[in-house]
């Protein structure tokens with residue numbers, strides 16, 4: 001378990017009610033667009049602070065509503081390609097593994113994959 005996973009697991013186990021009301025207040029502050037996105041009123045993707053940690057609002061929404069503590073390996077992808085959208089229906093979990101492959105090549109050969 002990494003840090004972020006512990007943090008979220010603790011929230012899911014012990015602070016779920018509070019976390020849910022945070023999610024609802026985040027959702028209340030969004031505007032819907034024609035794609036069905038729930039867009040946060042921020043310039044970039046919105047972040048939220050909860051129990052001493054800051055995380056992307058969409059990740060927070062996803063974890064709390066699905067009651068799932070994601071690991072560092074899990075990345076949230078937007079099906080709608082709108083990073084400010086926090087509509088649960090538009091979010092899905094992907095793996096960091098593809099990016100990892102490049103890191104691995106860098107560690108082994110000391111250069112970027114494209115240079116080989």
Ligand SMILES: [Zn+2]
Nearest residue numbers: 037080085090
């Ligand atoms: Zn969306």
